[in-house]
Amino acid sequence: MSTLEAAPPVTRPVAPLVIAGAIFALLALTPLFSELYGGAYVTSLAVRAMILAIVAISLDLLMGHAGLVSFGHSAFVAIGAYVAGIMVTEGAQEMALILPTAILCAAGFAALSGAICLRTSGVSFIMITLAFGQMVFFGLGSLAQYGGDDGLTLWSSPEVFGTRWLTSKEGIYWVVLLTLITTWALTHRIVGSRFGRVLRAARQNPTRVASMGYSVFRYRLTAYIIAGVVSAIAGVLWATHAAFVSPSLGSWQRSGDLIVMVVLGGMATRNGALIGALFFILLEEVLSSITHDWRLIFGPLLVLIALHARGGLVGLLDRVRGAAA
Amino acid sequence: MTAVLELTGVRKAFGALVVTDGVDLDLRDGECHALIGPNGAGKSTLIHQISGVLAPDEGRIAFEGRDVTSLSLAERAIAGLGRSFQITSIIPEFTVLENVALAAQAREGSSFRFFGRAAEEAALNEAAMEALTRIGLGTRAGITAGTLSHGEKRLLELAIAIAGRPRALLLDEPMAGMGRAESEALTETLKTLKSTYPMLLIEHDMEAVFRLADRVSVLVAGAIVASGRPDEVRTDPQARAAYLGEDHA
Numbered sequence: 001m002s003t004l005e006a007a008p009p010v011t012r013p014v015a016p017l018v019i020a021g022a023i024f025a026l027l028a029l030t031p032l033f034s035e036l037y038g039g040a041y042v043t044s045l046a047v048r049a050m051i052l053a054i055v056a057i058s059l060d061l062l063m064g065h066a067g068l069v070s071f072g073h074s075a076f077v078a079i080g081a082y083v084a085g086i087m088v089t090e091g092a093q094e095m096a097l098i099l100p101t102a103i104l105c106a107a108g109f110a111a112l113s114g115a116i117c118l119r120t121s122g123v124s125f126i127m128i129t130l131a132f133g134q135m136v137f138f139g140l141g142s143l144a145q146y147g148g149d150d151g152l153t154l155w156s157s158p159e160v161f162g163t164r165w166l167t168s169k170e171g172i173y174w175v176v177l178l179t180l181i182t183t184w185a186l187t188h189r190i191v192g193s194r195f196g197r198v199l200r201a202a203r204q205n206p207t208r209v210a211s212m213g214y215s216v217f218r219y220r221l222t223a224y225i226i227a228g229v230v231s232a233i234a235g236v237l238w239a240t241h242a243a244f245v246s247p248s249l250g251s252w253q254r255s256g257d258l259i260v261m262v263v264l265g266g267m268a269t270r271n272g273a274l275i276g277a278l279f280f281i282l283l284e285e286v287l288s289s290i291t292h293d294w295r296l297i298f299g300p301l302l303v304l305i306a307l308h309a310r311g312g313l314v315g316l317l318d319r320v321r322g323a324a325a
Numbered sequence: 326m327t328a329v330l331e332l333t334g335v336r337k338a339f340g341a342l343v344v345t346d347g348v349d350l351d352l353r354d355g356e357c358h359a360l361i362g363p364n365g366a367g368k369s370t371l372i373h374q375i376s377g378v379l380a381p382d383e384g385r386i387a388f389e390g391r392d393v394t395s396l397s398l399a400e401r402a403i404a405g406l407g408r409s410f411q412i413t414s415i416i417p418e419f420t421v422l423e424n425v426a427l428a429a430q431a432r433e434g435s436s437f438r439f440f441g442r443a444a445e446e447a448a449l450n451e452a453a454m455e456a457l458t459r460i461g462l463g464t465r466a467g468i469t470a471g472t473l474s475h476g477e478k479r480l481l482e483l484a485i486a487i488a489g490r491p492r493a494l495l496l497d498e499p500m501a502g503m504g505r506a507e508s509e510a511l512t513e514t515l516k517t518l519k520s521t522y523p524m525l526l527i528e529h530d531m532e533a534v535f536r537l538a539d540r541v542s543v544l545v546a547g548a549i550v551a552s553g554r555p556d557e558v559r560t561d562p563q564a565r566a567a568y569l570g571e572d573h574a
Contacts, residue, residue, distance in 0.1 A: 005457075007422055007447075008466050193442070194438040201416045213399050
């Protein structure tokens with residue numbers, strides 16, 4: 001018998017870390033820049049972009065790594081936002097209560113709907129997640145005592161252990177940025193973990209993974225719950241920041257936007273969902289300030305990127321770097 | 326010798342078409358039991374039922390004395406049934422090493438671990454390298470599995486199957502599409518493996534079958550028409566008529 005060869009060493013690419021570091025540094029400096037130009041408008045835009053980036057990263061765990069294209073992901077954002085909105089309206093303003101409640105609600109909904117959705121795959125999965133998303137959308141719209149279709153204004157703001165610092169301009173900014181960095185880092189760890197390895201393998205060949213002894217369904221359901229919970233946390237942050245929630249947070253157009261962000265940035269890459277979400281919001285903002293009919297430019301631009309930047313913006317970056325090297 | 330795997334009266338029909346017609350079959354410790362038969366005889370369907378991809382309509386499948394008929398594919402794999410697929414079934418974007426390490430991972434501790442770096446777990450990588458070295462793929466560990474040659478992918482299938490440290494192997498045409506030299510090398514490898522892993526082997530390469538098998542069963546139209554030592558089956562008139570005759574005419 002031949003001697004045992006050593007396993008080849010594992011390489012950890014550095015470039016994605018540098019890129020992510022630059023993005024986070026830029027975001028951390030944005031409040032400073034905004035003092036010079038744009039003011040609260042710029043920080044508010046950055047907060048919205050960062051919250052959507054958190055949601056996009058969680059969606060990429062499903063789409064990119066697990067191969068589960070969920071078309072109802074914004075429903076979890078809406079669930080988180082409404083838990084915050086309703087609790088604040090009912091006088092429970094303590095974040096230490098709101099956050100666990102939002103997490104429990106999202107996890108429960110993810111477990112129930114996921115257990116049904118994950119019996120299907122491919123187009124059926126897309127359609128049934130869409131159906132659950134619409135269910136939440138119409139369900140929230142029918143809450144007459146909480147504003148119905150018109151949405152709900154948070155007349156008072158959530159507190160953290162009795163203090164108001166979360167709803168101060170700086171407070172929400174740093175909390176959102178920190179949550180974004182944490183989500184980005186933890187998602188990467190999950191993808192590279194034992195759990196993530198099973199998930200990634202099952203995207204490519206579920207039968208093979210099952211024949212190794214893994215119950216693919218359980219791994220996918222767990223991922224579905226994780227992604228749902230992360231999005232609900234983002235929803236709580238959204239409600240806190242905007243002081244207003246409406247069913248449109250969970251509309252299917254929002255879910256579609258999220259899918260576009262992930263694909264635009266580059267699926268299953270370290271920074272794809274992050275870059276995709278930030279770029280999407282920035283582009284939307286810039287174009288809509290130029291013309292009222294900004295979607296006429298936005299649409300074709302997305303088509304061009306989809307056609308020419310295979311692997312999304314991250315793929316484009318890689319090729320530019322490859323050409324320079 | 327005791328039977329590791331025992332099938333009693335297994336029957337499966339797709340509509341009016343009976344694909345498995347009351348099969349009794351057993352696999353004993355330390356042996357290679359070959360299942361041969363013409364195309365469409367229901368060999369792969371039978372392997373699918375044993376491994377749990379398909380559920381039989383009737384009959385019982387016992388593995389190490391335990392009834393596994395109602396267990397899923399994953400549960401039977403954990404119970405110790407390893408398998409290879411007729412059509413190459415690997416994780417194409419993973420490296421060769423990671424394909425096999427994933428199989429080892431299923432046997433070593435929980436996979437509901439969310440933060441440790443799986444690719445850097447020495448115990449898993451060592452177990453994977455051991456399986457790869459045994460199969461002769463050790464030098465290809467760092468290659469992306471999808472870029473392997475066809476023959477190498479067939480070997481990877483086998484490495485994945487043994488890395489799960491199974492109690493028995495179900496091999497569905499491991500030599501399918503291999504060149505002469507490759508299948509001869511694989512035959513030698515399987516010979517060294519069969520004492521550790523009793524194997525149920527489906528194979529069209531008759532030379533390999535007669536070199537490896539301790540027993541041969543002939544499956545025709547879902548039913549076993551002959552079973553016995555290779556030399557007995559070779560001369561069995563029914564087996565010859567059904568299968569060997571056509572090929573060796």
